[in-house]
Amino acid sequence: MRRSDPLRLAAGLLRPRLPRVLAAIALGVLSLGSALALAGVSAWLITRAWQMPPVLDLSVAVVAVRTFAISRGVLHYCERLASHDTALRAAGEARVQIYRRLAHGPATTAAALHSGELVARVGADVDELAEVLVRAIVPIGVAAVLALAATATVAAISVPAGIVLATCLLVAGIAAPWLAGRAAAAQEEAARQHHSDRDISAMLALEHAPELRVAGALPGVIAESRLRQHAWSDALDAAARPAAIAEAMPTAAIGASVLGAVVAGIALAPAVAPTTLAVLMLLPLSAFEAITPLPAAAVQLVRSRISARRLLELTAPQGTVKTSTRHLTRPSGTGRLTAEVVSGHAGAVSHRVTLDLEPGSRLAVTGASGSGKTTLLMTLAGLVPALAGRVLLDGTGLGQFDDDELHRTVSFFAEDAHVFATTVRDNLLVARGDCGDDELTAALGAVGLGPWLASLPEGLSTVLTGGAQAVSAGQRRRLLLARAVLSPARVVLLDEPTEHLDASDAEQILLDLLGPTRGLMPPHKTIVVATHHLPNGIRCDRLQIG
Incomplete structure (x- = not known):
């Protein structure tokens, strides 16, 4: 990741705790490792049972299958808890940092934005930035460890099969995510170039149709709007082609790795046990379970990078935050x-x-x-x-x-x-935090909201669900x-x-x-x-x- 990469620069906002991230990755590795072990033990058990040995010879494998099946689900749940806990804590920390920087930075930064845009950045963009931990960092870490483990296991049985599996994992784990990320970036670029033009032309035709009709310009405006819509659709279609290829590549890689294992197994058949061949052929199927989320992880990296850029535009770097050296408690004088x-x-x-x-x-x-x-x-x-x-x-x-x-x-x-979207009391206390309920009630009465306040089920403690949508x-x-x-x-x-x-x-x-x-x-x-x-x-x- 480049030093100028927005995600790298925004790491100071999230401040994720490394032990928590590593714990989430470890739990993910154990969960998918259980799936990998389950596939191998199941292949061995099915093949060995076909040979009809004494039942006691299968008891350990039966218990292992049950253990791995249960542990996979339990460990996956624990990994979800750990990763989401890390992301939520990081999002909370990021919001604290943003509020602090907005409070102590230049007032023009926040004033230049519409309040809706400001709330969207502090809300949705922070969430999108924190998602990089759950949907990108953890899956990439898990995939890297599992890919190495699966390749080493298969290579221990057959070096050619291990080489084929490693090649297919690289294709599915690097080429496919790269194409998916490229498609996501192209879609964002298409949105930036065409979305605004499309909406402006459509709203112009809708809002000023009578005047345009009188001037004889309405058909031309409608035709222009249609052209903008077609340009938007063509841009999206062009951007979707790499994404379609990225979606198909993991499936093709799985097929190629299984085919390679089959060919290697045929060559090894005279020299190894049937149970070993079964493990060799079924392991590649589970090996790709950790790789399939990587295209989505690449898309998340693109989205999080865009959100990081928007948040960095909103907040000055920590080193440039304004810190006052004055000791004024408040501006003195009469207030002229x-x-x-x-x-x-x-x-x-x-x-x-x-x-x-x-x-x-x-x-x-x-x-x-x-x-x-x-x-x-x-x-x-x-x-x-x-x-x-x-x-x-x-x-x-x-x-x-x-x-x-x-x-x-x-x-x-x-x-x-x-x-x-909080209580009426909290919506008023943003003006002055030391007001008592009597003062808040008096202020609402002075502006004509006394009857409205009296009609609320919990008075000042009533939550305005949806914020401005809760009131006229x-x-x-x-x-x-x-x-x-x-x-x-x-x-x-x-x-x-x-x-x-x-x-x-x-x-x-x-x-x-x-x-x-x-x-x-x-x-x-x-x-x-x-x-x-x-x-x-x-x-x-x-x-x-x-």
Whole structure:
């Protein structure tokens, strides 16, 4: 494995314990070794019984057959326990490492990704990376040991048969996995090249069919979508050819090894006992049992390598994780936020913004979708860098503060923030971990979720199964707003807090956030709200974007 291989670089995330991995491999070797011994003893027993010896001559072999048959299943179960325990522990360790690196690394790393993409990487990609232990490392180790043992056993009986078996094992254990891995990599490349183009062309035809029909362009768009689909299918077919060959190679290798054993057995027939010939011919069948998982192991290596690359993109190497040498408990001062920045993304729409927010200020940032409201709020929170200019907190640049302490003082609450598949209480405690149940209940009541909380079977302890799927869009929005209410931050930046609420409820919440009564937030906090539309009855400072 190359030093630059993503799997090698990601080993620091998994940190698998070598003794546990070796124990899983040892149990796998013993399990399949029992199968190999079972085949040999069974061949000897069947042939010897045909010779009709005294029954006592067969008793040891009979007991051995039963022992190997039972031990094979028991040891296989133990190997599954050991390997999955190792993988689950490694996945847990990887998630801890990722959370730690995200918490102490640059905030822009996580902020640049959609929350769904972030959760997918920490969830599915970590699982896929940990699968390399169960589906690749352990099978490869077991196959290597069993292949050597089977080859040595057969070679002890017949050197030519041992050479044939070794050749066939190499073909099935190296060539077939190589082709399978190549096919998996080709499929991923095909997905990368064609999947996005195919979906974009199809969604364009579906979402804008009326306009395209009026313009006379719909048939051309549909034809383009069909061409993209055919290109996608052709790419998948081309990538599947090596996989089909890889699937056939182990079966062909088994047949060739058995044929070689038969030929060698015919040559040895005058010189050896019939029982020895039977063992020689049946052993190759069991020898390949450890080899057949290797093509799947090669595919898993490809998938785990892709997941490792995605996780390494998400987390900085351990040596570059930011460690603050400052001893600030939190940014000092009154919490005055000033900015003179060019906000936006390189190559996209940008805006020059000048702000001076005294403690307790209320500001509404308005504009159409895509105008840059969210980017501006993230810039003010220090989550994305400004294209030009800088943001100051009490006269000090945001980059001068420790990230953890800064985000406890200036907090950004995204409209697509994640709702976790855990209790209502835990979903609120992510904002501030020292809240009591009375404070959590009061916050939910303040945002209009009091009746909903009362209807839950276990109140705050009710588990939101499926996360955001357990609540409606409006309830999700209010739940995220309750987090902002509980936040200890002195500057609270809210992105579309009233989206998916009906007009009257949205207006009341905006009045509570920005109006003179300021019912939701204490008067000393600075509140900045990004919204599409601000009702006329609200009196506060406004900033129009776009």
